[in-house]
Amino acid sequence: MDTRTHAAAATPGETVRVAGWVHEIRDLGGIAFLILRDGSGKIQIKFEKEEMDDDLVETGLSVHRESVIAVTGDVETEERAPTGVELVPDEVEVIAEADPELPLDPSGKVEADLSTRLDNRTLDLRKDEVKAIFEIRAEMLQSVREAFRSLGCTEINTPKIVATGTEGGTELFPVTYFGREAFMNQSPQLFKQLMVGSGLERVFEIGPIFRAEEHNTPRHLNEATSIDFEAAFTDEQGAMDACENIVRAAYGGVAENCQGALEALGLDEEFEVPTERFPRITYEEAIERVNATGELDEQLFWGDDLSTEAERALGDDVGSHYFVTEWPSEIKPFYIKDHDDDEELSTGFDLMHPRLELVSGGQREHRHDRLIEGFEQQGLEPEAFEYYTKMFRYGMPPHAGWGLGAERLVMTMLGLDNIREAVLFPRDRQRLSP
Template identity: 70%
Template sequence: IEINTPKIVATGTEGGTDLFPIAYFGKEAFMNQSPQLFKQLVAGGGIERVFEIGPIFRAEEHNTTRHLNEATSIDFEAAFIDHEMAMEVAEDIISIAYHSVSENCPQQLHTLSLDGLSIPETPFPRISYDSAIEIANGSSDLSEPLEWGDDLSTQAERIIGSTMATHYFITDWPSEIKPFYIQNHDESPEISKGFDLMHPSMELVSGGQREHRYDSLIDALQNQGLNPIDFEFYVDMFRYGMPPHSGWGMGADRLVMSMLQLDNVREVVLFPRDRNRLAP
């Protein structure tokens, strides 16, 4: 079922970082970074499989060919599935998108010199975070070695993507660099059940299995320096029981950019918004 979640919120999905504050009748409010918390509440509240296609807003100062401050996100959330099943849904969506464009847009593809659009084969390869670090550190092109717990730099992503040469998943990320709502492995709590789906040149999807146990969720919030009181509307539902659930968010603009082999995400957005552009 398609849902529409608020874009004006009282707190950020991952705390107070990268938020656009707005004036809201004397109250503190922000433009939403993601529908994450809301789609979890809906999926756990009886509508078991939901999706949303809508805008997200991030006050990041990145000025790159892959980042915008207002972007379109494709979000999916479902109850009673684990992170492996969520990955299967994500790769199916990518495959369907490529097939649909290939079959229905031959004239537009010809204009872009993309006759015979290359469709990635499923299932996509899966590598662990540890393997990704090993691949990156094994390249002489990496300017600074990565340590366990580091996020992947753009340079590292390109090295790994060059090695993989197709869409692929990175799994088993360190819990410390994944959001509080991602569940960790019980036997190895330092490793999360989060994943990223990568195009050889960039990240397209981030997701994972969600922490549905109330006490563990409170611990995760506090471990990341967040106050559970600020997320009261969210954590209250977990107090009374939430089913296991998983999901992801996909950058629609990046999906089109990578599919059409374009150099800049601004080429696929009608009126892009970045740190320098506010009009038209």
């Protein structure tokens, strides 16, 4: 199998062995064509029935679609073939026969609903446009990693089984841990803060997070991938600068290295890398602009969160990625630092795509006494987080950071209708398998 030639590399004049899936068979009477598909593309196999061994023809044309086969033969130029070449077979080997009845059509000629696709994800990814999403996702993550390294960041990996939730509350998945109760982590927030106090100073992590929220929407998951950043000796403005850098790098990497995948999705002509600086709009201005659109049934007031409808109205008004800054302190987590000259305003920010929120971040409270006050104000027990709070007594520098939803970034980048399309095997309220 190691000696096989990929379909896209088959060159006229060569004798090659290709292997892949039976994509389609067209029997025209005296001549028939089998289209073989592998990871590089497709190649046409020509069967001239009168000139070939009957067993060879029978093997090649009786095999079911999506069976795995290997074909050895000579490559010839054929301008009418889909890729300009075709293979005249000397040998056809059926490696793995597929059932004649498939749960979905990998050719895409017959549409399947999202639930059926997710139930049969392996078959679903045999479609070029679906595979393209995950080729783009992989490139996005690679580009993000390279951009973090260029910012002087160290990649870290933090625990996903923890004794306490990052933000407390009921949005936690409990697990039994050697007879003790533990939880799946909501975020690497507390651990990455400890790392910037360790001397690493600038860190990032790409890993899973778990939230037991009872959502059932096209933009929520219960297991997601978070792209996290934390840096010492910076504030919320520096964190937003880094965030903008990372998002732009993600788009840039996809634009440079994923033209084929973008073409498969029909996006090669319209995909654009954001070049303008992302506007930074205060929460107060955001409320005013949303109300001025007239799109909401009820006006927003100070202290209200931005609903889905409000986000869309503001997104349509701004028309690009943008930050919402200076959120009210009362609606941001305990670890977000307040402004020194106005404790009702936090240093928290969100990065928004016109469709939905992508990032939540801000400067962190690095003063031990203020951090403890924040716990108490939000009804949390500081003692339960002592592993975290005590380190703030040993010299914690000012620091800031954020978390970015990887699936949301892919979803908005590609204009996907449902976030589950950007996940291989989604986990939500109903789906635990496959």
